[in-house]
Amino acid sequence: MSKAYASIVCLLISLAVLSPVRRHWNPAISDSFPLSWYPMFRGVRPDLEQVAYVVGRSRDGAIRVLPYTYWASGGFNQGRNQLNRIVSQGRARVEQLCEQIAETVADRSSDADLVEVAILMGEFDRDRYFGEGIVTPSQVRAFDTCPVIR
């Protein structure tokens, strides 16, 4: 092995890892792996957060949140982004996901009380949620609801 080989590897890898820096001035370029420009640190959050989420309704009308594990494998952020993406794809795709989640609910004995699944979009004020403890959304829109068939 020569110093030339080692120098070239050092230079190429250092420049490659540094190369995403150009994306700071061209945010249209998407994130990648294993070279990233860490775009998640760039944004400023809006005062009101629009959050897509899933709930189950029991026979007596009680509602509880269903976590991402009902529709995704591969981690929380992936589950969140997949839900957001599906919601943006239109009604047919949302109905398909709702039915898929309802089937999962039907298979779980711990969810025996649930009779309906709903995919919602809620508008939350972060400061009121964590600062004042007001955890209910200021607005809610249902994308789809579907029955749990056992």
Added chain:
Amino acid sequence: MKAAWNRFWFRPVPARRIALLRIAVGLYLLQLQLSEHRAWLRVSRAGQDTFEGIGLASLLSGPLDDGLWGAVLVSSIVLNVAFVLGIAHRVIAPLFAILLTFVLGYRNSWGQVYHVNHLACLHATILALAPAAHAFSVDAWVRKRLGERRWIDVLAWPRIEAASDWRFGWGVQLMCVVTTIVYSLAGLAKVTGEAGWRWALGSNLRDQIAYDALYKELLHPDGGGEWVWRIYAYPDLLIPAAVVTLLLELLAPVALLHRRLAWLFCISMWLAHLGIDVLMTILFPYQIFGVAYLSFFAIERPIDWVLRRR
């Protein structure tokens, strides 16, 4: 200029140090692949239409067939084992680095690019391109038993006589350089973003933490907002955290100048990751278990001490 270049990149380092780095990084990646194997097999569960190729997976026109994806995962685990054991390192380690980059890219192609394993993958790639198996390896054992053979040089890099040599040093130094660049990029993202230098005031950090916690409250089985209530009660607490984080990230390459600065950098970043874990329940295992920072230390010394005592 040339002397400075040589002094920076080509410091002699014992073969044992880069070999231990190969084993540590390799074992981290092996446990990652084994523990996540099942989840990764079902990565397409939410639907094939959520696929968008990332990294090497962007070369694909669409998702892989489930059977083929399973075979790729098993191959990557097999090559990972060979990487840890130091078998035909010159040939097998680069293959492992390419396959690992593909596997982690494919795993990140389903709606979310996770940033917890970028550095581990880069470190594995560097170790794959360097002579990192001249000690604590099957290659070293075979060479010792069979003596000099040309095919061993082809499969496992030629013999290096000196116990401490620049050829073992450049890979270690490159790992340190890459580690500091990655942190600098994260710092740069903050100050070139919408908040600019106001990021140091802490409110942007609080909003990010609260945003993440809100989603976890609504989508995560364990919730995630317990610490955020306290942050809102004492908002000024985040100002020093934001300032120190920015300084550490933007000035990360300074850690390359002196051993003690490197220690300070590593300990501070480790504490920062611990804070992220506590506040946001986002675990960076490669950093929290310390593997990410090992290249800054003479990690062979404890092993040498144990061997001397035997």
